Amino acid sequence: MNDSKFPKLLDYQALKQQYGDEADQSIETSSQNTSQENNALNFEQERAEKKLGLHGSRLRSYAFAVLTRKEYSKVELIEKLALYAESRDEVISLVEELSAQHYQSDQRVAEMMLSSQKRKGKGPNQIKIKLKNKKVDSALIAEELKETDWTEQAYQLKVKKYGLDVTKDQKLKAKQMRFLMYRGFEMDAIIKAISRKPNED
Known part of the structure; x- marks a missing residue:
C-alpha cells in the first residue's frame, strides 16, 4: 500500500507533544481541586451535623423525632442523641425521663426483637445475642x-429446609444439626426436631 495515497490528516504525536502534557496536567489539577473541595465540604457538613449542640427543647424534639421512626434501646438512644447534643449528662437525664414515661422502652424493644x-x-440463642x-x-x-415451643420452631425450620423424612444418613443428619445450631437453637430442641417423624406429637 502506498503511503502517499493515504496522507496523514493529523499528526497526533506532534499535537500531543504540543498540547497533550499541558492538557493532561490541567485536567488532573482540576480534578484534584474538585475532589479536595468536595472532601472539605463533606468534612465540614459532617462536623456541623455532629456538633449541632442541641439542648433543652430542641434536644427533646429531636429525641421524639428519632423515637417516632424506630424503637431504640436505652443505650442506643443515648449514643444516638449524644452525637448531636451539647451535653451527654443532659442526654442521659432526658433518656431516663423518656423511659420513665414509656416513650422509650427496653421491654418493647425486647418483645419486638423476639x-x-x-x-x-x-432460635433463643440468636435472639439473646x-x-x-x-x-x-x-x-x-x-x-x-x-x-x-422451640422444638416446634426448629422442626418447622427443618421441614422447610430438608423435608419431612427423618434421615439415617449421618452426614445429612450432621448437616441438619449444624444448620439449626447456626440458627440459634439449643441441642435438646435440635435432636428432637430432626428425629421427629411426620404426624408425631
Whole structure:
C-alpha cells in the first residue's frame, strides 16, 4: 500500500507533544481541586451535623423525632442523641425521663426483637445475642422465651429446609444439626426436631 495515497490528516504525536502534557496536567489539577473541595465540604457538613449542640427543647424534639421512626434501646438512644447534643449528662437525664414515661422502652424493644427473630426462624440463642448487641437484658422476655415451643420452631425450620423424612444418613443428619445450631437453637430442641417423624406429637 502506498503511503502517499493515504496522507496523514493529523499528526497526533506532534499535537500531543504540543498540547497533550499541558492538557493532561490541567485536567488532573482540576480534578484534584474538585475532589479536595468536595472532601472539605463533606468534612465540614459532617462536623456541623455532629456538633449541632442541641439542648433543652430542641434536644427533646429531636429525641421524639428519632423515637417516632424506630424503637431504640436505652443505650442506643443515648449514643444516638449524644452525637448531636451539647451535653451527654443532659442526654442521659432526658433518656431516663423518656423511659420513665414509656416513650422509650427496653421491654418493647425486647418483645419486638423476639417476634421478628421468631418470624425469621431464629432460635433463643440468636435472639439473646441480638438483644445483648442492643444492650437489652434478655431477662425482660424470660417468660416469653420459656413459653415458646422451640422444638416446634426448629422442626418447622427443618421441614422447610430438608423435608419431612427423618434421615439415617449421618452426614445429612450432621448437616441438619449444624444448620439449626447456626440458627440459634439449643441441642435438646435440635435432636428432637430432626428425629421427629411426620404426624408425631
